[in-house]
Every structure is written in C-alpha cells, then in structure tokens.
Amino acid sequence: MMITAEMPVKFDRRKHKDNTLLELYANILKPRMIEEKMLLLLRQGKVSKWFSGIGQEAISVGVAYALDKDEYILPMHRNLGVFTTRGIPLNRLFSQFQGKPGGFTQGRDRSFHFGTQAFKIVGMISHLGPQMGVADGIALASKLKKDKKVTVVFTGDGGASEGDFHESINTAAVWDLPVIFVIENNGYGLSTPSNEQFRCKSFADKAIGYGIEGLSIDGNNILKVYETVKNLAESMRENPRPVILECVTFRMRGHEEASGTKYVPKELFDVWGRKDPVSTFQKFLINEGVLTEELVEAHRAAIKKDIDTGLEVAFAEQSPRPETQKELAELFEPVSIADTSNHIGSKINMRFIDAVSNAMKLAMQKHSNLVLMGQDIADYGGVFKITEGFVEQFGKDRVRNTPLCESAILGAGFGLSINGHKAMVEMQFADFVSEGMTQIVNNFAKSHYRWNQNADVVVRMPTGAGTASGPFHSQSNEAWFFKTPGLKIAYPAFPSDAKGLLLAAFEDPNPVMYFEHKALYRSINEEVIEDYFTIPFGKARLVKEGNDLTIVAYGLAVHWALEALGENPDLGADLIDLRTLAPLDTETIYTSVKKTGKVIVIHEDTLTGGIGGEIASLITENCFNYLDAPVMREGSLDTPVPMNADLEHNFLPKERFKEKLLRLWNY
C-alpha cells in the first residue's frame, strides 16, 4: 500500500503490554525534548550546527527499540533517537555536540559523526551512501560467525540516489546478508524535492530489481516501525537476507537549522504537523488508558532533569587541549611488527607473483578471521591467478568473488573489520580504485583518528605500465593515497620484500594500500624464505652502495636504476629502494644524501604531484648544506598512459632518467 501524506497515523495496539508502550513513549519523547533544548542553545550560540530529526523520531526510536542491544546500527544525521534509545549518557552526547573530550571523538568530528563499539553504533561520514557498504561488511561478519544478528543501516531519499545505494544493496542481495536498509523518505534532500530526486513511486518497488523484499510503512507510526523491524529481525536472524524498508515521513525543519525552509510549501507543514509522531502516539496512549496527563508530566520532568544534568556536565568540561604529538600518534592503531627477514630457513625460488600468492596463503593460515574479496578471485583464481587453488584450501566463505562493486566491497572490508575480522580487497587493476575512493580516503583513513576504530583492511593494487594496456589498466596512483593521512602504503620491488611486506600488512590492524607492479609479476625471481616472515614498514633497503650520488626509487623504477648502473659500471651510487612510501624512511634518504651530496628521485608515476616532489622538498629542507647539485627527479610524462608500446615507452621515464642520471653525475 502506498503511504501518502493525507493518511492519518493509525495505531493498532495489538498485544503490546503497557510497559512496552510506555517505554516506547519515553524513548520517543527524549529526542524530541533534547532537540527542543538544542534549538534554544543554538539560538544562544552555545551549539554550532544542528540537523533536526523533529517529526522523524518514530523511525530512529522504533528501529533501535526493536533490535537487540548488540546488533549494529548505522545511523545518519537525523537519528538522535538511535543514540538515546541505545542509552548513551546524555552528558557524553552533549560533549560530543560541543567538541569536548567527554564525547566520542575528542573534538575531532561533529555531532553524529561518531561510532561507539560499546553501544554498537557506527556513525556516518558526511558522504552518506558509503555507510551502506559498511553495513554489508558488518552483516557478513555476523553471517560468518553465525551469531544470528541483523544490521540496520539508515539512508535518506537523497542518499538513495548515490551509487553506493545500488552497490551495497546489490552485494547484500547476492550474498544474502542480514541487513535492513531503512530509507527515511522525508520529502526533501536539502532543498531538492522528491520529484527532482527520484522517479519511483515507492522505494519498496526498487527491491524487486535486486531480487529482494521491500516494504513501505508509515514512518510516523512508532508502533508500525517497531513491529515491522522486530518481525523482520526475528525472521532475518534465522534466514539471513537483506530487506529494503521505506519509512515515509516528513522533515519538519530545514536541512540544518541555518538553512531555513522557504522552499517548502507551508501547507505541507500543516498536513504533517497533524501527523506528528510524538503527539499522535501520546494521544493514542491516553485514549487507550495507558498514559495519563500526570504520567506525561512525570516523564517530561524526568527527561528534563536528565538533559539539564547532562548539559551541566558537558558545559563544565574544558575544550580539548591541542597536543600535536597526540594528534599525530592517534592517526593509527599502535602496532609493532618484528623484522624476521633474517630468519634462517630454507629458501625457494619465487617469482614476484609467487611471493604475493604465497604470502596470502600463509596469512590465511595464520589469521583464521581473514576474508579475501575481489572480482573473479574465487574459482577463477583472479585475473593474474594469484588466488588459484585458494577456494579449495580455504572455502568460498573466506575467498569471495564479489560483484562489480568496488565501493561497497571496500566498505564491506571496513565493516568486517568493525565486526572482528581482517579483510583483503583486491582491485582487479589499481586503476579501478577510483570507484572506491571515498571508502579508502574518508572511511579507512580517518576512522581511527575520529573515533578510535581501526580499518583492518589490505587493499591490493596491481599497478603500473609497461604492458601496452592503455590509460585505464596502467596508471600509477600511489600519490592519490600518499597525501592522505591515515593510510600506510607498501610498494615492493623484489619478491622477498613483496612477501615480507604483505605479511606485515596483514598483521597491521591499520589500512594498507599494497602496490604490486604487474610488469614485475613474472619478470623477476629470487630465493625467498619459505616460512612465514615479516618486514616492518618504514625501513628502506640499500640495494647498492656508492659515493658518487644517491638514487631514490621504488617499484619498477628500482630495476630501471639497476639497469642504468649496470650500463655505467664506474658510477658509484647508493640505490635506495623505499619499499614503503608511508611511512617513509627519511632517515635512510638523508644519511645517504649527506654522504653523496647528489640525489635523483625516480618514479613511474607522472612527474607533477608525484611522490618525488615531496621527497625532493624534504631533502632540500633537511640536507641543503650537504648538497653539491640541485635535487633532481624524473617521472612519466604528464599525460594519460598511452597504449601503443612505443608511445608508452616514451611516456615512461626510463630513458630520460638515464640521461639525467649522467647529467647529475657530471654536475
């Protein structure tokens, strides 16, 4: 049945006990009263920004009340009722709103942008839609653990236009994940009315396209929301599957308080005002004899006291004192990984690709909670055959073919991590990571700093040119991530390093971008320790030693440098293979430059904005007095990667590097 504005809110008591009804009432009254207080504080300049959920409380409260307390909820910016119904102490919420240390983000993020494992809430990032892929991962973890839990994620009718909506529901459908996708259809996305946002009559209709169940209910009727979610959850715990639940409601205030409501026809406020979820429920309960005017007053007085006490505590709190060291230290979860690369044990000859595959196999054996995800990685073994045979050994639950949904799958990696797993996401080609940038640079990279939640995800990135594959299968994009605080980046050049660094990446609870150059996969090999070993991040390798100059390189460029030095046997150079770009081993670079006085940085990435610029700048600032020549760098042409092999060769910096190297030597 289509829910329309004209339909009155019709409650049906069914068999609900008085106590349940009264608890629901107390729970829906609380966010309303908090919001009324916040609007007052906003006018007094004591709160900076407010996204109001007035008129929509039945959804937040009904959903949160229907779930078990240990089931994850991923709310949005109008879901105060989720936080209050989960029982978060108000002083902590108020501290959070004011950026005080007693909140959940130590002043690092605003209002509802926080999560808390203690209350099983995963707060939003501003980008809205990516939240839904994260819910997929949490639900996948539940399914793998067989803990019979459902996950609820919220989105608005505006957020539902984002690609993440499609990707995450599609993934949940294919994997039968127990996620309730709640769409709060409140008529507007900022100022954009529904008829400019979507064409469907009801969001429930979208479900058929995903092959799943979809329901549309009156979002202003708390009993309806509560019963629907309760019934769905009971059934989904036994029979895991996703469901779309549209809750039709209305946004009674502006997008946020400063933005006003001029664009909303006034009569809509009248119609929906009569359907107010708090007053209609209150009236119903009084008519049912469950609630009295006295009880209403008693509830109000108790909540008011709670609010006043909470505010007093929050206002009395000092603002966080900036401590630079602390800010930097809390970007990552602390970790210490041993260097066991000197491990004495048998070695076998491995190509680069064998080393990557071998490391993944050992990591899967060591970490029973590690889940591999990627396109075609299961029975097919991946396009490079790195996971060939993995399904037989580890099963399809842990070696998962994914639909073509980079963003949802990266989000799912984060969700798995939130719910106790480790994840590896393979980009089929590093180029395709652009489809999932938000998850990496906004979710993975920022969550530990924001609310102390690590993203235990390794993103494998088959990268680079040299295979005449053209602009979309050849790019170097490590610099996209290098400039984002909160990510670690490995980029090995040799099979041993590939293995030791990948195993370290899986031990590290922080997000790691792991670049593996496709042209190295089958072109180089060496003796590699057969057993498990790790190489800690942030330690470069001196591949060659000499006094004339320093070459700083990583990935395929290390091999170009070796080739150039082979052609010039009289040139004595320190060749530094960075091995990891973040953290960057500046100490090894500076020590060498101070010795040689001349340095060139070479990378395959295009020159402008490449990592070489940053390294050159660091060297200039820190080694200026030791330099006998300008700091030089070389990279690919500032164009897309061309397909034709001759054009590609010209694009790549190898020949220009060789010339520049000699110029520097003779400087």
Ligand SMILES: Cc1ncc(C[n+]2csc(CCOP(=O)(O)OP(=O)(O)O)c2C)c(N)n1
């Ligand atoms: C990716 C992205 N684009 C734009 C915005 C700006 N923005 C914030 S909320 C919003 C409207 C969201 O509408 P809806 O999902 O319906 O939720 P509602 O605010 O109505 O609850 C917009 C456009 C954003 N936060 N993220």
